[in-house]
Amino acid sequence: MEIKAYKKDFDYSYTLGAFPTFELIDAKPGAVIKVYMASNFTDAEKLTDVCRRAGITLEVSDKTISRLSDKENVYVVGIFKKFDAQLDPKRAHLVLDRPSNMGNLGTIIRTSCGFGIYDIAIIGNGADEFNPKTVRASMGSLFRVRISRIESFDDYLKEYGSPQRNIYPFMLDGKEALSPDIKHSEVYSLVFGNEAAGLDPSYAERGVAVKIPQTEFVDSLNLTIAVGIGEYIFTSKMP
Amino acid sequence: MEIKAYKKDFDYSYTLGAFPTFELIDAKPGAVIKVYMASNFTDAEKLTDVCRRAGITLEVSDKTISRLSDKENVYVVGIFKKFDAQLDPKRAHLVLDRPSNMGNLGTIIRTSCGFGIYDIAIIGNGADEFNPKTVRASMGSLFRVRISRIESFDDYLKEYGSPQRNIYPFMLDGKEALSPDIKHSEVYSLVFGNEAAGLDPSYAERGVAVKIPQTEFVDSLNLTIAVGIGEYIFTSKMP
Numbered sequence: 001m002e003i004k005a006y007k008k009d010f011d012y013s014y015t016l017g018a019f020p021t022f023e024l025i026d027a028k029p030g031a032v033i034k035v036y037m038a039s040n041f042t043d044a045e046k047l048t049d050v051c052r053r054a055g056i057t058l059e060v061s062d063k064t065i066s067r068l069s070d071k072e073n074v075y076v077v078g079i080f081k082k083f084d085a086q087l088d089p090k091r092a093h094l095v096l097d098r099p100s101n102m103g104n105l106g107t108i109i110r111t112s113c114g115f116g117i118y119d120i121a122i123i124g125n126g127a128d129e130f131n132p133k134t135v136r137a138s139m140g141s142l143f144r145v146r147i148s149r150i151e152s153f154d155d156y157l158k159e160y161g162s163p164q165r166n167i168y169p170f171m172l173d174g175k176e177a178l179s180p181d182i183k184h185s186e187v188y189s190l191v192f193g194n195e196a197a198g199l200d201p202s203y204a205e206r207g208v209a210v211k212i213p214q215t216e217f218v219d220s221l222n223l224t225i226a227v228g229i230g231e232y233i234f235t236s237k238m239p
Numbered sequence: 240m241e242i243k244a245y246k247k248d249f250d251y252s253y254t255l256g257a258f259p260t261f262e263l264i265d266a267k268p269g270a271v272i273k274v275y276m277a278s279n280f281t282d283a284e285k286l287t288d289v290c291r292r293a294g295i296t297l298e299v300s301d302k303t304i305s306r307l308s309d310k311e312n313v314y315v316v317g318i319f320k321k322f323d324a325q326l327d328p329k330r331a332h333l334v335l336d337r338p339s340n341m342g343n344l345g346t347i348i349r350t351s352c353g354f355g356i357y358d359i360a361i362i363g364n365g366a367d368e369f370n371p372k373t374v375r376a377s378m379g380s381l382f383r384v385r386i387s388r389i390e391s392f393d394d395y396l397k398e399y400g401s402p403q404r405n406i407y408p409f410m411l412d413g414k415e416a417l418s419p420d421i422k423h424s425e426v427y428s429l430v431f432g433n434e435a436a437g438l439d440p441s442y443a444e445r446g447v448a449v450k451i452p453q454t455e456f457v458d459s460l461n462l463t464i465a466v467g468i469g470e471y472i473f474t475s476k477m478p
Contacts, residue, residue, distance in 0.1 A: 107464075111457075113454065115453065215353055218350075221467065225346075225463060
């Protein structure tokens, strides 16, 4: 099997770098196809040991690594089979409607993992969560969460909507100002729109539309920051 | 005067794009040296009008614009004289110790402006707030805030420390977990370290060291997100 530079329709992808590869092996050993290591990787002993214990093939190949990585400073690449997940219907969800930037998506996955929201739905045709750029920005957090791609928000509600689940679309003109004192049920979905366009106005009817108060001097907060603030508040204030 | 591609030791810099240029003219008209516009800029009438009313020279020059911008989609460039500010000693401050990434610095300036913290100290040899990349990431918010570069945190304290001002260094091993219910004085300084290294341990003695609680699965939050959460909480919960 020759490993080619990533394309979206591949059924595999790869980590670039030692840190996310260790995360991959730790969190999803069953998905790993093979690990490549540069001949001058300084932590070869640890990686060899970890791969052996997980029953993973490790090959030294400078050629493969330089072909797959466009940056220097990559010494380890982990090839993995893409996976798909069901979200946990009893847990809090993060819902992203067509996020467009892979770096942002990776950062958001990492943040979500940091706040313990491990179930993420991506609605519509958004950035590819398996692109090596996303994987890199997530710093391997991609392997710790359940991600499901769903065609529309209606389909999401059909599958996961329930009387217990409250929906909070984050919108610039949301009716409720986000408050550090917010009270909410244990099961909820925080919904964020695309970087440029935000959420479609119809989302206001889908739940309690929330805005993060801000001064007149900025158009909107950066998406990754809005998600971070929303997740921090909701996970800090449990019922 | 021929405008050259930016270098750090210049006493001028420039905005790339119409939006930050309008912000520049609106917030800091006295700092504008000249505005350049591409011959195919679609909003020429508005820009001409705004410049005329502010007494600013506007020149059509595709050559200047293509020389200064490395990306397409730049139709307007505003040349401005760098400025330096005293912080307001009675207001909340954001203090950044050697931020290293210009994109992050710009995003942080924009976020701070969005939460109404308009006084920013940059300690030590950090990213250049006037680099066009920082200006672009700030989306023009740079012109709405007071920024002061200060050599060391000791110098900052000498100038702005007071019995009324509480210092909150954000640290991964901070003693106090950030709480949405935090009570604080009106005058405070939120202090954040470098993206990779965080704050030096000595900062723990400088005030109430705060950590943002997070799961074991991430090393740390992205700096811009940590600043966003800290600023949101502190500006939402006034005494």
